[in-house]
Amino acid sequence: MMKKKLSIIGMPMDLGQMRRGVDMGPSAIRYAGINERLKPFFDEIHDLGDIAIGRPEVIVDQESKLRNLDLVAEKNALLAEKVDEAVQAGWFPLVLGGDHSIAIGTIAGVAKHYKNLGVIWYDAHGDLNTAETSPSGNIHGMPLAVSLGIGHSKLTEIGGYTPKIKPENVVIIGARSLDEGERILIKEKGIKVYTMHEIDRMGMAKVMEETIAYLKERTDGVHLSLDLDGLDPSECPGVGTPVIGGISFRESHLAMEMLEESKIITSAEFVEVNPILDEKNKTASIAVGLMASLFGEKLL
Template identity: 75%
Template sequence: MKFKKISIIGVPMDLGQTRRGVDMGPSAIRYAGIVERLERLSYEIEDLGDIEIDRAERSDEENIGNLRNLKAVAEANERLAAKVDQVIQSGTFPLVLGGDHSIAIGSLAGIGKHYLNLGVIWYDAHGDLNTAETSPSGNIHGMPLAVSLGIGDPRLTNIANYTPKVKPENIVMIGARSLDEGERKLIKEKGIQVFTMHEIDRLGMAKVMENAISYLQKRGTDGVHLSLDLDGLDPHDAPGVGTPVIGGISYRESHLAMEMLSEAGMITSCEFVEVNPILDEKNKTANVAVALMGSLFGEKLL
C-alpha cells in the first residue's frame, strides 16, 4: 500500500437502523487493538476520535417520508464527509469505523470528490440499494449505496454538495445473499457487478476476487473504496451484527479477500461497519474486524 499514514475516524452512529448498540462499534474495534495492530505493520496511526452524533430521541416526528432519523443521519454524514475530505487532502489513508452502514453516505461523499473514476467494493450480505419508496423498514442503513448513486432523498444524495458520488459501472458487490425486490431491479437496471454467495461457492473466493480486481482495473479506476459490513461474514464467525444472514462468507475466505486486495495495492480508503458489541460474544466480531484490517494492510504469517 502506498500510504504510510492512516487516520482513524470513529462514527458511533446507530440512527440508520433500530437495534441499539452499534454506536459502540468504534469503541469495540479500538478495544480489540486496531491501533496496535497497524502500528506493528509500521504505519503511522492518527486516531481522530469520533464524529459527533446528534442523540435526538427516536420518535415518529423524526421519520420523514419513510426515512428514520433523516435529519440526524444527514447531519452526521455531512460532518463525516468534511472530516474524510480533510484526511485525504492531507495525503493520509482514511479508515472509518462504524457505526451502522448509513455512515457510508458520508464516507463516499468525502472521498468521491478526490477521484475522477472512483471504484467501490461493497462487501456485504445486503445490497443497501433501497430508497424510501422500496424500503420495507425506512432504515437508512439499507440505502447508502443507492444514495451514493444519486438515488434517494436530496438531503442525503446532495451531502457535500454534489451527486452522484460513484458510477454504477464502478461498483462491485461481494457476498450478497439478501436482496429486496427493489434492489434486484436496480441492480439489473444499472448493470451493477455482483458476486453473490452462489458465485463464491461455485468459483471459490480466489477466483471471485481475481474477477473483482480485474473488473475494477479494466474500468480504469483511480481509487477504490472498500465498504465492509461485518454481516457479509457468516454469523458463526461474526455474530455481533444487527442484521445477520446465515450462509455467509467464512472467516478464512474473508482473510483471503483482504490479502488479495492488499497484494493488488488498489484500496485507497475503507470503512468497517455494523459491529454491535451488545449482540456480540466476548467482542468476537470486533476482533474479526481488526484481524481483517490486518490482512488488508499487509499483515502476513511469514
C-alpha cells in the same frame, strides 16, 4: 495503496436502523487492539476519535417516512468533511462504524478526489433501497443507492455534488439478502454482484481476481465498504442484521490479502459491529484481523 499515514475516524452512529448497540462499534474495535495491530504497516497512525452523535430520539420524517433523516444527513456531512480533510492531507482514511448509513458520508468525502472511484461493497445486503422500496425506512439499507445519486436529496447531495460513484464502478461481494426493489435496480444499472452462489461455485480467489481486474480497468481509486454481516453469523455474531450462509473467516482473510497485493484500495470502512450482540468481542476482533490483512499482515 497509500500506506504511510493512517487516519482513524470513529462514527458511532446507530440512527440508520432500529437496533441499539452498533454505536459502540468503534469502541469495541479500538478495545480489540486496532492501533497495536496496524502499527507495523504505517509510519504514523492518527486516531481522530469519534464524531459526536448524541442520544437523539427516533424521528420519522413525515413526508418520506425515513427514520432520522435530518440527523443522518447532518452527521454524514460531518463525516464527509473529516474524510475529505484526511485525503487532502495525504492520510489513508479508515472509518469505524456504526451502522452502514455512515458510508454515505465516507464516500462523499472520498469520491471528490477521484474521477472514477470504485467501490467494493462487502455485505450480505445490497443497501440499494430507497424510501419507495425500503420495507423499514431504515437508512442503513440505502447508502449504496444514495452514493449512486438515487434517494432523498438531503442524502444524495451531501458534499455538494451527486452522484458520487457510477454503477459500473461498483462490485458487491457476499450478497444473500436482496429486496425486490434492489434486484430491479441491480439489473437496471448493470451493477456487478457476486452473491454467495458465485462465491460457492467459483471460490473466493476467483471472485477477487475478477473483482480486482474489473476495477483496475476502470477506476483511479477503490473504496472498501465492509459490513461485518457479510461474514457468516456463526463467526461474526455481533451484527444487527445477521443472515446465515455467509462468507467464512478464512475466505474473508484471503479477500483482504488479495486486495493488499493488488494495491488498489485507497480508503476503507468497517461497519455494523454491535458488541451488545457479540460474544467476548469476537466480531470486533475479527474486524481488526481483517484490517491487518488488508494492510499487509502475513501468516509467514
